[in-house]
Amino acid sequence: MDILVCVKRVPTVGGKITVTPDGQEVDTRMSGFTVSPHEECAVEEAVQITERMGGSVSVLTLGPEVAAEQLRDALALGAGRAVLLETDGREFGPIATAAAIAAEVRAHGYDLVLLGNEASDTGDYQVGIRLAHELGWPVATGIKNLAVSAGSVVARREYRGVEEAYELALPAVVTVKEGINLPRYPSLPGRLRAKRAAIERSSPTWAPEGLRKQALRVPASSKHQATVLGHGPDAVPDLVRVLDELGILP
Amino acid sequence: MTALCLVELDGAEPADASLRAVTLGRSLGDSSLGAIVFADSASVPAAALADYGVTEVYVIEPAALDGYAPQAWARVLAGLAAETGATAVLAAGTDRGNEVLAHLGAITGLPMAANCTLVTPDGGQTHRLVRHRWAGLLLEDAILEAPVALFTVATDSVSPVPADAPAAVQVHVHKPELAEGDLRVRATESAGRAGGVSLGTARVVVGGGRGVGGPDGFAPLEELAGLLGGVVGVSRVVTSEGWRPHQQQVGQTGTKITPELYLACGISGAIQHIAGCAGAKHIIAINTDPGAPILAHADYAVIGDLHQVIPALVAALRAR
Numbered sequence: 001m002d003i004l005v006c007v008k009r010v011p012t013v014g015g016k017i018t019v020t021p022d023g024q025e026v027d028t029r030m031s032g033f034t035v036s037p038h039e040e041c042a043v044e045e046a047v048q049i050t051e052r053m054g055g056s057v058s059v060l061t062l063g064p065e066v067a068a069e070q071l072r073d074a075l076a077l078g079a080g081r082a083v084l085l086e087t088d089g090r091e092f093g094p095i096a097t098a099a100a101i102a103a104e105v106r107a108h109g110y111d112l113v114l115l116g117n118e119a120s121d122t123g124d125y126q127v128g129i130r131l132a133h134e135l136g137w138p139v140a141t142g143i144k145n146l147a148v149s150a151g152s153v154v155a156r157r158e159y160r161g162v163e164e165a166y167e168l169a170l171p172a173v174v175t176v177k178e179g180i181n182l183p184r185y186p187s188l189p190g191r192l193r194a195k196r197a198a199i200e201r202s203s204p205t206w207a208p209e210g211l212r213k214q215a216l217r218v219p220a221s222s223k224h225q226a227t228v229l230g231h232g233p234d235a236v237p238d239l240v241r242v243l244d245e246l247g248i249l250p
Numbered sequence: 251m252t253a254l255c256l257v258e259l260d261g262a263e264p265a266d267a268s269l270r271a272v273t274l275g276r277s278l279g280d281s282s283l284g285a286i287v288f289a290d291s292a293s294v295p296a297a298a299l300a301d302y303g304v305t306e307v308y309v310i311e312p313a314a315l316d317g318y319a320p321q322a323w324a325r326v327l328a329g330l331a332a333e334t335g336a337t338a339v340l341a342a343g344t345d346r347g348n349e350v351l352a353h354l355g356a357i358t359g360l361p362m363a364a365n366c367t368l369v370t371p372d373g374g375q376t377h378r379l380v381r382h383r384w385a386g387l388l389l390e391d392a393i394l395e396a397p398v399a400l401f402t403v404a405t406d407s408v409s410p411v412p413a414d415a416p417a418a419v420q421v422h423v424h425k426p427e428l429a430e431g432d433l434r435v436r437a438t439e440s441a442g443r444a445g446g447v448s449l450g451t452a453r454v455v456v457g458g459g460r461g462v463g464g465p466d467g468f469a470p471l472e473e474l475a476g477l478l479g480g481v482v483g484v485s486r487v488v489t490s491e492g493w494r495p496h497q498q499q500v501g502q503t504g505t506k507i508t509p510e511l512y513l514a515c516g517i518s519g520a521i522q523h524i525a526g527c528a529g530a531k532h533i534i535a536i537n538t539d540p541g542a543p544i545l546a547h548a549d550y551a552v553i554g555d556l557h558q559v560i561p562a563l564v565a566a567l568r569a570r
Binding site: 016126141163233 | 260318320345346348349351352353355356357359360361362363364365381382383384385386387388389390391392393394395396402431434435436437438439440448450451454477478479486489490492495496497499502503504510511520521522532533534535540543545546548549550551552553554555558559562563566567570
């Protein structure tokens with residue numbers, strides 16, 4: 001089973017998120033970078049599948065040179081090969097991103113491509129699906145349980161309290177969500193191997209798309225300090241009164 | 251001019267998230283607002299949709315296309331868009347809505363803007379829009395240039411508002427033409443939790459975070475949720491620690507909730523969590539730390555240990 005996992009370098013956001021003065025980027029002067037939790041789980045899922053069934057895990061990212069850091073993180077977790085689709089710093093839209101990944105998939109050949117359900121920064125919700133259409137492969141999204149056999153996968157998710165199962169013939173594209181597994185921590189030998197590993201590089205073509213960012217901004221804050229009703233159990237009568245006023249009580 | 255909106259059903263009624271999408275669709279100002287519904291025509295809530303300004307309902311019956319098949323649903327939308335000359339096709343920003351519109355984008359080669367909060371025609375093939383990035387922690391002002399604007403509507407931002415007067419509505423049974431391969435991926439649904447309240451649509455959510463202390467601490471929260479007709483939701487640390495299953499997570503990588511009340515107990519309020527609960531109408535926090543970030547997003551707070559406050563609250567509610 002040869003698996004490609006696609007990850008994206010995004011800022012680590014903690015207590016607060018701010019944008020640069022020109023409104024074009026998240027301000028990362030005070031933050032590090034990571035991949036989205038969905039994608040950490042995609043890497044873990046791929047490693048688990050190949051531990052069971054044999055095969056290989058390759059990891060791919062489309063981004064600037066520094067995104068090699070995220071590839072090395074995935075290598076440390078057990079991926080064996082890394083591909084950097086190196087950009088010149090311009091933001092690739094979902095159509096160009098899918099086309100660039102499709103070119104790598106065609107060139108190398110895989111049985112399964114895993115992505116996160118959505119990138120945590122742009123939240124476009126479509127690269128995996130556009131990739132599948134480019135390749136003519138079946139696709140399932142938002143998956144939280146994946147059972148792989150020789151020629152097919154059964155992918156499951158929950159929707160409005162109902163479990164949905166999708167059976168896909170391989171090769172296929174699957175986008176996963178956090179919760180599909182609990183990702184492992186990298187081992188020391190894994191880290192050392194990742195540090196030394198070679199990274200394959202190519203330069204995909206940027207193209208303009210019909211959806212164009214003008215500016216990013218923090219939403220007008222509904223922020224207000226909460227009215228403190230009191231301390232400890234003594235506050236309960238006031239709490240019940242507020243629940244009543246809000247129309248919550250049956 | 252025509253806009254078409256995929257409408258999902260929640261039982262016999264239009265789903266709340268879909269009514270939000272219809273509300274945004276109506277704001278585009280087109281003379282015709284079509285709803286696309288996959289259901290039996292006998293059970294289509296046409297009157298409820300007319301209340302929200304829908305003028306045409308296109309029904310795809312199970313005989314023509316049974317169950318959920320994302321690419322087939324997208325093909326139906328593509329066909330109806332071509333037939334009606336629609337200049338906008340939209341859906342709720344649910345898992346299904348985003349999925350179907352992404353397929354539609356791929357089928358048509360058009361851009362798709364996910365999770366919009368505002369869309370305004372700007373002449374010709376241009377729309378100006380505002381959409382979520384970082385699950386709504388940031389807003390993106392963007393321009394969408396396309397012969398047909400494809401977008402989804404954030405489920406926790408646009409309020410569902412009925413039209414000033416109900417529209418005169420026509421129901422059409424639509425026979426879709428599918429392409430080869432459209433049905434190769436389709437959902438097999440298993441029996442759901444009968445009668446259960448789901449996190450995404452619950453009226454009251456009782457949230458538990460690190461302050462709950464461990465997997466054994468949730469019983470009082472469950473009891474309180476039961477008394478208030480709600481459900482328990484949890485923060486990311488709770489699911490990463492394995493204290494509760496992931497489907498209970500509220501946040502950027504879990505569920506976005508839109509209850510009347512979110513009661514956040516022992517939750518500090520990391521922004522990834524705020525992304526999931528910002529759509530709550532009211533937030534009340536119970537926290538030992540008066541400086542916890544959640545207090546900046548809450549309407550009311552009780553400073554104290556949830557292990558004391560919640561049992562006292564449960565007792566007070568039972569005594570009423």
